[in-house]
Amino acid sequence: MIKILLSVQLIYGLCLFGDLPFFNLNNVIKAQQEVPPYAKWGQIALKKTKEKYPQADIVDYLHIGKEKGTEHSTEKFKLWLKEDSKEFGVLVDITFHNETEQIMDINYTESMR
CATH class of the missing domain: 3.10.450.390 (Protein of unknown function DUF3889)
Structure with missing residues (x-):
């Protein structure tokens, strides 16, 4: 029962915090596309x-x-x-x-x- 409860809390936490800017995949892709001037x-x-x-x-x-x-x-x-x-x-x-x-x-x- 405790394992199920922890799993549900983990999934809920990922859904709740999954859209924070530091988790945003678009930011990672944008950073990879920038070419340095040199x-x-x-x-x-x-x-x-x-x-x-x-x-x-x-x-x-x-x-x-x-x-x-x-x-x-x-x-x-x-x-x-x-x-x-x-x-x-x-x-x-x-x-x-x-x-x-x-x-x-x-x-x-x-x-x-």
């Missing part, structure tokens, strides 16, 4: 790094930030690569013209951490 530059960083280090696998990716200038800006990323038994980081800075988004320069700096 995504385009991240894809370029991944592609260009793979071209520069064709034998390495990219195992991790981090957007460090953006340095915004009046005419040019730089998106900064850190990629973690693995080649054979060696693992190393590569800092990738993509500098581009703000208005046209034309890439001005891509700089690679290897790091051990």
Whole structure:
């Protein structure tokens, strides 16, 4: 009898609180659909790094930030690569013209951490 009573209370509680905003599936779907503004530059960083280090696998990716200038800006990323038994980081800075988004320069700096 106690099990039935607890089950009924649990079902009632789920029905009562099931429509709260933090349980709303629509919010989860919306959050998954938002694309960060640096995504385009991240894809370029991944592609260009793979071209520069064709034998390495990219195992991790981090957007460090953006340095915004009046005419040019730089998106900064850190990629973690693995080649054979060696693992190393590569800092990738993509500098581009703000208005046209034309890439001005891509700089690679290897790091051990």
